[in-house]
Ligand code: SF4
């Protein structure tokens with residue numbers, strides 16, 4: 001079973017990102033379970049969401065305390081909260097950032113990759129320039145970097161889950177997939 | 188039409204108590220010890236008594252006067268109380 | 282059709298597939314999406330139902346009663362404070378023998394304000410005569426609504442389909458939406474023999490004296506008991522048609538188990554991998570998940586639990602001054618058994634406190650380690 005945790009801020013599409021992964025994986029015939037950290041949602045407040053993926057029916061229904069991998073939709077959370085809490089050694093940390101992975105030395109022991117999902121989202125006019133919605137772009141990059149899910153399924157899931165600008169969201173996911181660099185030291 | 192629903196035993200009793208069938212079989216007139224009597228001289232045909240009768244026992248005739256159906260009038264006296272002209276008097280039943 | 286969906290929407294889909302004809306509901310977190318999707322379905326015509334907007338949950342149930350009395354298949358959903366506000370009308374729906382189906386999202390009672398899961402809201406309604414199904418997966422929620430109508434309409438009693446707030450209501454997972462044709466075959470149109478009928482006028486529920494009220498209660502009890510068999514029968518039939526079988530309880534690794542965990546809802550789901558782990562470590566542990574809580578499957582539990590070495594019950598609810606409800610009732614069911622096992626009653630997860638796998642393990646391991654239970658309530662992980 002794969003357990004993935006998503007960190008973002010209210011309004012960025014963190015919960016939708018976790019659903020994109022779940023919907024995409026389900027399209028590929030696997031079992032999924034996805035849920036937000038249940039609380040009262042407020043714009044700008046830290047948001048956490050979880051996705052489980054398995055080849056068999058998933059019975060465990062608690063929160064994820066020791067995720068295999070992380071997605072960070074908002075780099076300003078790094079330092080503000082301990083995003084790596086419980087993260088298994090060697091897990092992926094995929095960060096929405098315009099900086100290269102080597103600028104995150106604090107994450108030694110994990111595999112770090114970055115994608116400038118904000119620029120891609122702004123380019124495709126997703127959300128506003130001040131508050132871009134980055135979920136589609138980061139999920140495109142996630143598909144490329146981890147290989148856990150195919151880009152076709154991600155495109156379909158993004159299309160299904162985007163309430164507006166469906167095509168723009170799909171294009172953002174594709175662009176992130178096409179441009180994301182898979183770090184060399186990846187095992 | 189006005190079929191009374193009766194049961195003899197628990198097993199043929201409806202699941203929810205259903206009483207009497209249509210209310211027309213429930214002759215509430217038998218409860219009455221005072222009877223409303225109309226004074227046509229005073230009546231202005233306003234229909235207030237018709238509106239207030241809780242048993243819907245008052246109808247209006249061709250000349251627009253209220254008529255009491257004594258099969259159902261239970262003698263509560265509401266019509267007499269509500270009448271703005273004191274045109275209804277409650278009289279003791281014999 | 283395969284779809285990923287949340288528990289709330291599984292309720293809406295269950296109502297849609299059952300061809301609910303009237304929906305009267307009032308939104309309350311975390312149930313809101315149930316009503317939202319149903320009103321969308323009514324608006325776009327995919328569900329041919331009358332959607333009645335009401336001003337409170339009390340009115341929601343009152344309107345549901347009116348619709349059900351007229352013979353319509355009726356659905357509503359609520360949660361917590363909303364369910365409490367319905368309380369008076371819940372009794373009425375049972376006494377009037379109306380086969381209404383309602384979703385209830387288990388949410389802890391205020392104060393303090395909370396939106397997280399706990400079963401005390403629905404447990405507090407256990408004496409209203411509503412049949413209660415506690416679900417443990419998104420698929421089961423949808424399937425249970427369909428089965429609920431099938432049972433309700435045979436015994437003329439209302440059924441509550443219960444799910445944990447957030448842990449099920451807002452969790453998205455794989456779900457198979459059955460074909461409408463097959464659901465129609467499983468759940469045909471309902472002809473209510475006692476519906477309001479202008480050709481056969483009657484006054485319903487008028488003053489009934491001590492001469493017959495007692496018998497009316499006897500009849501409710503007998504039909505409630507009859508639903509025990511109906512759950513097994515209709516659950517098997519469901520399995521034959523849709524490939525997913527449901528019963529009063531679900532068991533897991535029970536056959537040779539000497540220590541048995543009794544639990545419900547999402548905790549009983551997480552319990553399965555916990556039991557797998559303990560089995561690997563050599564402990565003979567099994568699970569009984571109570572799915573139908575009203576009527577309480579006492580007979581079946583006697584069969585499954587008598588003669589075991591130890592039984593522990595986890596309750597995500599509390600009857601203050603007594604214990605958890607599942608514990609109290611399981612214990613009561615076993616009381617006259619010669620081989621009644623000692624029983625531990627754990628309270629866990631109140632107010633949405635997460636109950637992870639290791640906490641379930643802790644409770645099982647504590648039970649294995651102890652000679653005999655002390656008292657009726659074992660609290661787990663209370664902060665200092
Ligand atoms: S006495 Fe009462 S029941 Fe009779 S007509 Fe007047 S209002 Fe109606």
Ligand code: SF4
Pocket residue numbers: 225229230231232233234235236237253269270271272273274275
């Ligand atoms: S209320 Fe009095 S005045 Fe008016 S219609 Fe009746 S009897 Fe006549």
